[in-house]
Amino acid sequence: MKRKLLVPMFVTTVLLASCGADPTENQTTAPVVEKEKSTTEQTTDHWTATKTGTAVSHIHGAGFWQDGRPVIATHTGLMEFRQDGWYELSSNRHDYMGFELVADGFYASGHPAQDSPYKNPLGVVRGTEKGETLEIRSLEGEADFHYMSAGFESESLYVYLEQATKELAPGFYRSLDGGVSFEPMKMDGIEGRGIAGITADASEPKRVFVYGPDGILVSDDGGDTFEPFLEQKNIVTMASTKGKLASITKDGASFDLVVSDLTDETETTVELPSLNADSVPIELVSQNGRLLLATSDNSVYVFEDEEWTQLLQAGKVK
Secondary structure (H helix, E strand, O other): OOOOOOOOOOOHHHHHHHHOOOOOOOOOOOOOOOOEOOOOOOOOOOEEEOOOOOEOOOOOEEEEOOOOOEEEEEOOEEEEEEOOEEEEEOOOOOEEEEEEEEOOEEEEEEEOOOOOOOOOOOOEEEEEHHHOEEEEEEOOOOOOOOEEEEOOOOOOEEEEEOOOOOOOOOEEEEEOOOOOOOEEOOOEOOOOOOOOEEEEOOOOOOOEEEEEOOEEEEEOOOOOEOEEEEEOOOEEEEEEEOOEEEEEEEEOOEEEEEEEEOOOOEEEEEOOOOOOOOOOEEEEEEEOOEEEEEEOOOOEEEEEOOEEEEEEEOOEOO
16 A cells, blocks of 8 residues: 555554553563575675666665665565666565664565564564664564664664554653663653654764654654654655754645755755655665655656665666
8 A cells, every 4th residue: 555644643642542552661682583584795786776667665664874875675675776777686675664873784574585583573673784684672563563663873773563562552652772671651741743754863872853733843752752853844754864854745736845964953944856746755875975765656766966766666676
């Protein structure tokens, strides 16, 4: 199913009730031993060219690999874009959810491939070597985090748990140890505000943003208390990089992209590519002056050298 927004609108009162339940902290103390690990030399290419006409669906995360190549997480695994087109990782073809890049890998959740040894759902997964090596950090077989954000440098995780696990009630949680354990966020200050998504600060472990139709709120204590950061704007998605925030607002039928410098408090407007009614921005990534954008019709764009290039049009590989 295609998403029209990054996440559905949550009912704030319900979320507050869930967060206020004071669930027991997850007691997992050590990551599960890796189940899959590449033993071949790093020079071996485990990516295969995607056939022309292939339909790509369920983009639930995007970013730039350490070598600069764009990558997306799809219903059938990871895909990266090279100069001659799209390529697919031949292993670990999981239905990743909440996929986010960090400095030397990624975090994700979701559902394992049919031939996988992992339990369903995946819980919290830490990936390295471009997804060839996976490590279960916690909650395998218990949690599927559709809404998870990871600090690019800090690796702090901020999540919304939709369904209860053995020890955690539904609600907002943080993990300051890379997904090994979770503790509830108090979420004071969000009363009466709609929340469409959550974004971890790239470098500050306890700074986190929530956004939605009422703007952006920021917390500097790990999500216990929030205060307004940007008000009276309908934010559909946003991204954090060190010292900067990029956000896309919706005004009527149009969208606007603004990059905010948190150091000198300046804003730069970036003109978006032409988007139709079926192209709602759902994923936005900012890294080293480049932007990556995915929309609800499974289109993908990259912004560099002051211009946008479309990498994927309506989910069809050309």
